[in-house]
Amino acid sequence: MTTPSPTTTLEARTTAASARGLSRTYGRDEHAVHALRDVDLDLPAGRMTAVMGPSGSGKSTLMHCLAGLDTPTGGSVTVAGRELAGLDDTALTLFRREHLGFVFQAFNLLPMLTAEQNILLPLELTGRRAALEARPHVDAVIDVLGLRDRLRHRPSELSGGQQQRVAIARALATRPAIVFADEPTGNLDSTASAEILDHLRRSVRELGQTVVMVTHEVDAAAYADDVVVLADGAVRAHLVDPTTDQLLETLRGGTA
Numbered sequence: 001m002t003t004p005s006p007t008t009t010l011e012a013r014t015t016a017a018s019a020r021g022l023s024r025t026y027g028r029d030e031h032a033v034h035a036l037r038d039v040d041l042d043l044p045a046g047r048m049t050a051v052m053g054p055s056g057s058g059k060s061t062l063m064h065c066l067a068g069l070d071t072p073t074g075g076s077v078t079v080a081g082r083e084l085a086g087l088d089d090t091a092l093t094l095f096r097r098e099h100l101g102f103v104f105q106a107f108n109l110l111p112m113l114t115a116e117q118n119i120l121l122p123l124e125l126t127g128r129r130a131a132l133e134a135r136p137h138v139d140a141v142i143d144v145l146g147l148r149d150r151l152r153h154r155p156s157e158l159s160g161g162q163q164q165r166v167a168i169a170r171a172l173a174t175r176p177a178i179v180f181a182d183e184p185t186g187n188l189d190s191t192a193s194a195e196i197l198d199h200l201r202r203s204v205r206e207l208g209q210t211v212v213m214v215t216h217e218v219d220a221a222a223y224a225d226d227v228v229v230l231a232d233g234a235v236r237a238h239l240v241d242p243t244t245d246q247l248l249e250t251l252r253g254g255t256a
């Protein structure tokens with residue numbers, strides 16, 4: 001039996017999100033900015049993928065198009081088996097609420113609610129019954145994120161790292177098909193960052209979560225299974241299980 005190449009292995013996995021011929025142009029004519037140019041991409045389920053690239057290379061635009069927060073000017077995006085172009089604004093909002101989770105640099109927690117109430121909020125929006133049924137999963141999320149003894153604290157009583165862990169738990173509570181994380185450690189010191197990345201990776205390993213994380217930091221990308229490197233709106237490389245050396249070589253412009 002032959003050993004499958006990394007590409008074959010990637011294709012054989014379940015795909016959480018894919019883009020075909022994805023383009024996003026801002027402005028027109030001589031003012032046109034081609035933020036994404038004809039991007040083809042498959043993001044495997046149950047893995048953590050980092051999206052890297054220089055400033056202006058299209059990372060945020062790619063994430064926003066994959067998450068249905070921005071409308072492509074060409075091509076298609078399929079997430080959790082649904083082609084997003086077929087959904088109107090209301091359907092998109094519902095789709096995001098049911099199938100996607102978001103973690104941003106700013107923690108966006110509600111200050112008057114406890115950590116537990118913040119985590120449960122998206123579930124309460126989907127109804128009491130759903131919230132009750134989801135409780136075993138929420139308990140697993142709370143344990144994976146090490147928040148059991150912080151549940152009754154308000155955000156102001158938590159460290160930045162702990163607040164971000166609450167924000168991640170809130171994103172995971174609804175069992176989203178994908179959690180999109182945009183520079184999730186941007187506001188944290190290096191110790192808290194390492195802890196957050198470790199917890200994100202544990203959510204992939206232990207809960208089967210799919211995570212797509214935009215980052216500038218090689219140290220952060222090193223926690224991911226796979227790394228997509230963008231340059232000038234195109235995919236320069238899609239590295240599967242890269243070593244840090246391979247990643248550094250690719251970012252420097254080499255071919256490793």
Ligand SMILES: Nc1ncnc2c1ncn2[C@@H]1O[C@H](COP(=O)(O)OP(=O)(O)OP(=O)(O)O)[C@@H](O)[C@H]1O
Binds near residue numbers: 027034055056061
């Ligand atoms: N709403 C917009 N209107 C006009 N141009 C935009 C808009 N959003 C993004 N762009 C342009 O599209 C290109 C890609 O931007 P994008 O924010 O996706 O890059 P990025 O890789 O996330 O950058 P950074 O690392 O600096 O956040 C840039 O040239 C940017 O100026």
